[in-house]
Every structure is written in structure tokens, then in C-alpha cells.
Amino acid sequence: MSVTLIHNPASIDFDLPGAHHYQLAFPLDGTWGYSIVPLTVINGLRSGQPPGVAVFGGTHGNEYEGQIAVKRLCGDLDAAAMSGRVILMPQLSESACRAGQRISPEDGVNMNRAFPGSPRGALSYRIAHFVKTLVFPQVKIVVDLHAGGHEANFPLCTSLHPVADPSQYAEMIAAASLFDPPFVYVYSRQMASGLLTDEAEDEGKIAIGGEFGFGGGASPRGILHAYEGVRNLLKKYGLLEGAITPIDPARGSPPRIIAAPDLRDYVPCPRDCIWEPVLQPGEDVRAGDLIGRLHDFDDHTSPAVEIRAHKDGVIAALYFGAVCRKGLTLFVVAEDITDRI
Ligand SMILES: [Zn+2]
Secondary structure, three states: OOEEEEOOHHHOOOOOOEEEEEEEEEEOOOOOOEEEEEEEEEEOOOOOOOOOEEEEOOOOOOOHHHHHHHHHHHHHOOHHHEOOEEEEEOOOOHHHHHHOOOOOOOOOOOHHHOOOOOOOOOHHHHHHHHHHHHHHHHOOEEEEEEOOOOOEEOOOEEEEOOOOOHHHHHHHHHHHHOOOOOEEEEEOOOOOOOOHHHHHHHOOOEEEEEEOOOOOOOOHHHHHHHHHHHHHHHHHOOOEOOOOOOOOOOOOOOOEEEEEOOHHHEEEOOOOEEEEEOOOOOOEEOOOOEEEEEEOOOOOOOOOEEEEOOOOEEEEEEEOOOEEOOOOEEEEEEEEOHHHO
């Protein structure tokens, strides 16, 4: 496939029929050169005007399932069999991806805190500004594929924020369910700001994310759900033909919808320690159940500090590493709201 190097992202013709592959050259801040960010635009050759879809991987550089799934889609989606427009960016924070790090080593910025971006900001802010001003206007559906990295261990899930508009919220839940994960996780918007999906949902778009692995690995199951989930989404909105397919037929049940919209359910580590979780993410807990233990090796005879669930629910995230610092989020308990949707 031929790839066109673009120095002026504003010059891309997003209406060009067929599949077009680009490398966007964003000037670096600290040296004479570029972060070369991959982008594919596919305009289907079949008739029809379905809503546009944008899919991002590599917003965090050490989360690989999304990068791999989106890269595969760049090569696999056939414009001749499609209607409408898909925009694919497999390594949004390209400098972070090449470094295998969560945040960009070029500017020290977390791409998922850089939105809405700035045309004159550091590298990550300029890439975010490109997405906000040139990609978002092309699409109605925005998908940002993540994994836990070294932050947290999540159950395989797609995710969204609670939004005030009931029809937008219902459509986001439905879109997230097309990835057929065991869980659809409605998570707090209070933890941080500047997320890619914050910006998209504030524009009224159907904005979803997901956690498809953890620990800097490349989970085959996570990649399958990310890849086939996007294809299901394209079918649902009429860009691809064909029936929506179950991705995990062995499970035999729809995703459970779990919600932790309040930061009180994001429990910080009370001290520097070695963290010993005793549960798996996705397990049900009752208030008072043991979730894990904190160890202090300054005195190996000291008793472990037991960490217990503060409420009934589902473990929506567990801190990933053994070495934990005071203040990092140790676990999240979410409520099962499947029956309330
Ligand atoms: Zn992430």
C-alpha cells in the first residue's frame, strides 16, 4: 500500500473516494524533525450516507491491543465493500508508541489529557488539535481503544462516561455492547479532564473507549474484541454489510453493564507498600470482602494491612504492579446496573 507523507495536515482531502494512507509529520519541539503519525481514511465506494466513524489506538504508547487492531483494519477494510467514511489512527501518540511508554517522551504529555489541544502547544497538544478540528467534524462515532498499561488491571471491557442526554447515553451503551465484552464500564469523568472521549461526547458524538489488556502485553482476546468490535460497529451503522456477530459465543450472555460514576469508589492506596491482590478484576464482591493486602518489608514481621471492599459490586479495576505508592488508585468497585438500562 502506498503511503503519502503530509506536512500540512489541513491539506488532507477527507472526501477522496477509496482508501488512502497517510503519515502526518508533526514537527518536534526539542529537535529538528517530526513525529510521523499514521492515518488512514477510507471512503466507501458503495452508495449510502452512513455516519462517519473514527477509531484511535495508541493514545497511550504502552497499550498495544488497540494499536494492532486499528493497524489491521487499515489494511483489511475494503472501500469497494463499504459505504461512508472511516478514519483510522493506530498510533495517535506516535512518539509514546515508539518509546513503548504511556506518555510522550518528546513533551512529557499524556495524550489523553491533551484535548482539545492547541495549534501552538507542544507536540501532543498539536496532534489533539488536529483530531479535534479536522477529524471530529468528519464523524459521528468516536472509538478510543485502550488497555490498562502499567496503571491497572481491568476486566475486558468497553467504556463510556455518563452523559446527560438520555438518547446519546443509550446509543453509547449500545455501541459499547457491540464489542461483546464481558463488561461495559460506565466510569467517572471526575478523575481527569482533557480526554479524547471527553471532547467527543461534549460535541454530542457517540464516544466510547475500552480496556482490552494490561501490563504492556498484546492480549489475543483483547485484540479479537477490539478488531471484531469495530467491524460490528461498522455493520450496525451501515458502513459494512452483514450481520452483527457474537465475538465471545462461549459466554452466552450479553455484557454486564457496570457503573462507578463517583470518585468515592476509586480507592487510593493509603501508603507506599507491596500490593498483594487476592481477587481478579471482574469478580463480584460484597462489602467487607478481602480485596488484597499491603506489605511493609521494612519490618518483615509486621502484619499485612488488609484492604476490604467498601460496598457490594464488581471489581472494575485493580492496581497492576506489586510496588504501589500512597495515593495511586488501588481498586475500583462498580455497581451492576444491567437491569436499570
Ligand atoms: Zn490508556
